[in-house]
């Protein structure tokens with residue numbers, strides 16, 4: 001083989017893997033019970049990035065817990081996603097006064113309202129995934145972590161407009 005390759009460099013040094021028994025796509029196979037070579041994914045298989053966390057009703061989603069820590073990096077992701085996907089309707093500070101509001105006809109929720117400050121994270125998350133009334137669903141636009149990062153960012157907007165005394169404390173450098 002060594003000399004053969006020297007003479008004919010196109011020869012594959014080893015053909016074992018090429019010659020192994022294998023099953024071509026769409027071919028039958030007696031190995032599986034249903035006789036198909038290609039098998040369906042196992043029941044309950046979830047495509048990457050498509051975890052169905054927010055199935056069910058909005059109330060059922062209330063118990064969902066934001067899995068992301070509140071770090072600078074995550075706020076940056078949330079801020080970017082909010083600016084790209086939410087700000088036109090909900091406004092830069094979340095008060096529902098986005099630039100699209102007048103033309104849009106529908107009234108985007110004022111996320112600064114007490115109702116939404118009291119809202120559990122899971123219900124905001126649900127609204128992002130499923131949309132609500134005139135609000136379009138954003139499941140296809142935002143990945144799972146981006147959605148939760150937006151939830152953190154909405155919380156930051158709410159806190160920024162309703163600062164507590166402790167927020168004014170100067171943090172020692």
Ligand code: HEC
Nearest residue numbers: 085086089106107108109124127128132133134135138150
């Ligand atoms: C095209 C405009 C539009 C965009 C973009 C949009 N929203 Fe909305 N949003 C609305 C409207 C309109 C409502 C009010 C729906 C209703 O009738 O209750 C709403 C309602 C909400 C509510 C309240 C849901 C509830 O339970 O009442 C939340 C929370 C919210 N939006 C968050 C977001 C976030 C976060 C984004 C970005 C990922 C976003 N929205 C993007 C228009 C929009």
